[in-house]
Amino acid sequence: MSAPSLGWGIAGVGKIAETVVECLLKATSQRLVAVGSRSMERAQTFAEQFGAPRAYASYADLVADPEVQVVYVATVNSTHHDIAALALRAGKAVLLEKPFTLDQAEAADLAALAARHGTFLMEAMWTRFLPHIVELRRLVQTGRIGQPLFGRADFGFHQAYDPASRLYSPALGGGALLDVGIYPISWAVNLLGLPSGLSARAQLAPSGVDSQVSAILDYGAGGAQVLVNASVGVTTPQDAWICGTEGMIQVTSPWWRPASLVIHSGDQVETWPQSAVPAQAAGYEYQIAEVARRVSAGELESPVMPVAESVAIMGLLDTIRQDCGIVLSPSS
């Protein structure tokens, strides 16, 4: 993808870092200049695998590398705030994995830090940059389905219960809501703005995090209702619908990856794109290009995933957690 080429540093060499770096190298003009891990051995293995010139045994050393212009934070949820803060204080642009932070207080703190240091900050809500979601946003905003009154989106997959895994660990910020529930919630906010109210129910795993959560986002009298569901206990259909007074649009499954739209208006049914979805990389290339363009232009955030919206969404997640009794860490 054409965007000015920047030097990227990767904080944390887990699974998503591999996928995103593979995509960065294959499908963008960005440069991988360094990786940082808590372990020198893991950093070196990753650096060799992907041809990064430098490997560091700490995140602090990574953010101090003068060639690193953007730090991609790809670590477990409980570390997002501190590692992003480290990078922002070092004056680096930050692409921070979802969920932005553990809670709204941490999110607000990062927002203030980025503003104080005049550094770019964006939550890696990559789905917002996928072509079919860009088209969906355009269709909804230009009134193609009339007034949106109902939406539904789910994201569930089966992961056997293991209290030590990041998905089920309260200490690492596990649970369905933070891992995948944030996707349909961010999707709804992207299309319709912030809801005026919400209600939610969760099933808790023995560790105290949610294995499943369902919520209604309520847009007030005469406004929309959006149903969202997330699970780490069961695989769900993973499609999304937005329905309005003049039509409805289905995002085909899985809706959160490159996918197509089925647009229903009366008896007419149309698909987008009209030809097959073109072969492409994993889909992370669009958010990577967005970061490169904004940072190169001296901008401090992306209008597609603004910092204030990430902060507000963390507030919605806080409310859901409080309402459902979801416990994040033994001390919370």
Ligand SMILES: NC(=O)c1ccc[n+]([C@@H]2O[C@H](COP(=O)([O-])OP(=O)(O)OC[C@H]3O[C@@H](n4cnc5c(N)ncnc54)[C@H](OP(=O)(O)O)[C@@H]3O)[C@@H](O)[C@H]2O)c1
């Ligand atoms: N955008 C997406 O599609 C997508 C998909 C999956 C996950 N994610 C997000 O990406 C992040 C990482 O997920 P993942 O699946 O890549 O997880 P993972 O494979 O478990 O890797 C996470 C990395 O976090 C680092 N880390 C730092 N402190 C840690 C601690 N106290 N305990 C364990 N690891 C620690 C480790 O890196 P070092 O050992 O190198 O320091 C580890 O490799 C999460 O925030 C998740 O929500 C995003």
